[in-house]
Amino acid sequence: MASRAVMGKVPSKVTSCLISTSKTVARSPLFKANSQQPGSRSLSTSSLASSTRMFAQSQRHINLFPALSRRQYSQIQHSAQYGQPTWMTHPHLMKQGEITPGISSAEYEVRRTLLMECLPKNSIVISTSHRTRFMTNNIFYPFHQHTDFSYLCGFNEPDSALVLEKDDSPRGYKMTMFVAPKNANVEMWEGARTGLDAAKEVFGADEAVDANLFRYRIVDMTSRYENVYFDYPTPSVFMPIEIAKKLHNKPGSDAMNAPKGLSPLIQEQRVIKSEAEIKLMRQAGEISGKAFIETMKFTDPARLEHQVYAKFDFECRMRGSQMMAYVPVVAGGSNALTMHYVNNDQPLKDGDLLLMDAGGEYNGYASDITRTWPVNGKFTQAQKDLYEVVLNANKECIKLCTEEHGLSLNQIHDVSMRLTKEGLAKLGIKPLANDVDRRLYPHHVGHYLGMDVHDTGDISRSRVLKEGMVITIEPGLYIPRDSAYPEKYQGIGIRIEDNVVIGKTVPHVLSVTAPKEVVDIEYCCNN
Missing domain, CATH: 3.90.230.10 (Creatinase/methionine aminopeptidase superfamily)
Known part of the structure; x- marks a missing residue:
């Protein structure tokens, strides 16, 4: 589609890191493992795991495996309903280990790790989903997820949030997801929700919290960090304007540690495709x-x-x-x-x-x-x-x-x-x-x-x-x-x-x- 020229700036502190690492990972054995070229044979799950280990040991020293082991996956009821397709419920659309069609849990892990590795110590990242938009009264538009949020976790429900806290764990960060809890009455009308347990089991979150608590938890979470990476969202019930303002005006904010834009950093990764x-x-x-x-x-x-x-x-x-x-x-x-x-x-x-x-x-x-x-x-x-x-x-x-x-x-x-x-x-x-x-x-x-x-x-x-x-x-x-x-x-x-x-x-x-x-x-x- 025809477009006008728009020039953009990217913070220089982490740009070079993101450019070099995203280009390296895009060509890694891990990223190639899930990409079948014409005439090639698909790689087995064991081959993917092998290339994952090799890449993790030689390049990043991080855990790139899916959130669950094969044994744990087998314990999940395949009749369980989620708020989006999974390889367990939609095997005709997805392969084992994929979070979204064509993109594996390991690749999502790499995306988050790349981002967090290039941030300074004492950093926290907040990425929020789109909200449900309505044409009129209770008639909603088809939902389309915020692409930066989707790029980091693949979660496809509205009014959700992803929080990444940089730490010294083997993973390199703590991942918290704020999602809507399971609710039989709501799901009878609006369809299945993924819920808190699956946010951890399927999407790899270390902690899953009721999205209704986001407004109460997030200000306290960010107060402990010098570097806050966050994009000012469209106000909603999920992210009221007063909460967004608090994040941008947290105690001690100045030109050095005021919240920084997140999207330019994610886009440095997104511009090079795996x-x-x-x-x-x-x-x-x-x-x-x-x-x-x-x-x-x-x-x-x-x-x-x-x-x-x-x-x-x-x-x-x-x-x-x-x-x-x-x-x-x-x-x-x-x-x-x-x-x-x-x-x-x-x-x-x-x-x-x-x-x-x-x-x-x-x-x-x-x-x-x-x-x-x-x-x-x-x-x-x-x-x-x-x-x-x-x-x-x-x-x-x-x-x-x-x-x-x-x-x-x-x-x-x-x-x-x-x-x-x-x-x-x-x-x-x-x-x-x-x-x-x-x-x-x-x-x-x-x-x-x-x-x-x-x-x-x-x-x-x-x-x-x-x-x-x-x-x-x-x-x-x-x-x-x-x-x-x-x-x-x-x-x-x-x-x-x-x-x-x-x-x-x-x-x-x-x-x-x-x-x-x-x-x-x-x-x-x-x-």
């Missing part, structure tokens, strides 16, 4: 790519934009996507000149192009793909001319997405802008002064992608790209209805967006399933 994460994102891209194929086949002048939206949504969900990663842009004709057109309520017209910016979310990881195709299945010459300008910029910029090239997203954007201007010049189009970056191509070439669509927003796009980062490459061209431009090009909007993993020497395109060559699009639309 192989398990990339595997999930590859699946998200494949699901969405196949949905694009079916949606192209479905498109014709008799359709409405919202019907095309519905088709794409349906095809993603039928292939395993749980939801749309964002509200899709389904823009026929000149509607594509609006970058984030989401009304999606106009009829399609014969002879127009259709720009669709959409992606499914798969097990917590987003895809973000844009394709542009002719409503009637055949590009006009003018449409094809402009399309090839954008396609060339897309393909050339993707080639630069390697660590070897040593470029940043901002530098790749500059390349895309140059290529766009050169392509327009070949067509005899002479933009008005500053019109290319003001109207013809007003958005950035890309952004980071991961658990969020616009992922790790605190990471600057001027940072040099490293292996394991995932970004979008999405040049575009939007010709306004202005007499300064040839009439045959006016009202045409084109964007081509791919999801790309930064490789050491070769980029890896996650959205390759979605057709983007002219011949492939026309074939798909007409067959």
Whole structure:
């Protein structure tokens, strides 16, 4: 999805530590163990345990095993209900030892350990979940967890909290979870809760506390620490505004020991994806790519934009996507000149192009793909001319997405802008002064992608790209209805967006399933 450039700052004290350790762990045997590449055999539980031991002994000296031993797991009743899928209740979705589909308990342990190891002594971390949001009265929106909170523990219930206290234990920290207790009456109406016991047994907490006690416990807990890492949350019953203020104005606070932002530190880890994460994102891209194929086949002048939206949504969900990663842009004709057109309520017209910016979310990881195709299945010459300008910029910029090239997203954007201007010049189009970056191509070439669509927003796009980062490459061209431009090009909007993993020497395109060559699009639309 097209985005503006946003620059972010990250505290320098722990940044270098997080960058180096997150990159090391992303390539460790542990992270590779749960990531199956095409043609490879899945590793057994014993293999995962073996690689876990090796990594723990040689690199970190921490306990990376799941919270329960195999014998303890066998004692859990498989009929027990939790507030989210587990490998015990949903073996068709998850493998043994996974906390969330595709991500093991060992990987969550590594994430927390990396964070705590890079913090000074006498530190405490507080991460809070999202709350339930309501459309009206008792009608709630579908719940989507706060991604930083989810990244650290995988717990998927609202009004919860994770507290990590740095200590000298073998684990390196104490983990306390504040969660809703089991309540038969509430669960009869709202569904199962995980409860306090499972927060320890399944999610690995050292202590689990009734979430209703959070407001009373947290101020006392933080008063014992010099370094408090905490993001100011949206006020709720769970985190009243007066409690949040107390955390930010605790006795003895000054410029040195006032609460510090947590999200920038977590994002330093999140920006480099593990192989398990990339595997999930590859699946998200494949699901969405196949949905694009079916949606192209479905498109014709008799359709409405919202019907095309519905088709794409349906095809993603039928292939395993749980939801749309964002509200899709389904823009026929000149509607594509609006970058984030989401009304999606106009009829399609014969002879127009259709720009669709959409992606499914798969097990917590987003895809973000844009394709542009002719409503009637055949590009006009003018449409094809402009399309090839954008396609060339897309393909050339993707080639630069390697660590070897040593470029940043901002530098790749500059390349895309140059290529766009050169392509327009070949067509005899002479933009008005500053019109290319003001109207013809007003958005950035890309952004980071991961658990969020616009992922790790605190990471600057001027940072040099490293292996394991995932970004979008999405040049575009939007010709306004202005007499300064040839009439045959006016009202045409084109964007081509791919999801790309930064490789050491070769980029890896996650959205390759979605057709983007002219011949492939026309074939798909007409067959």
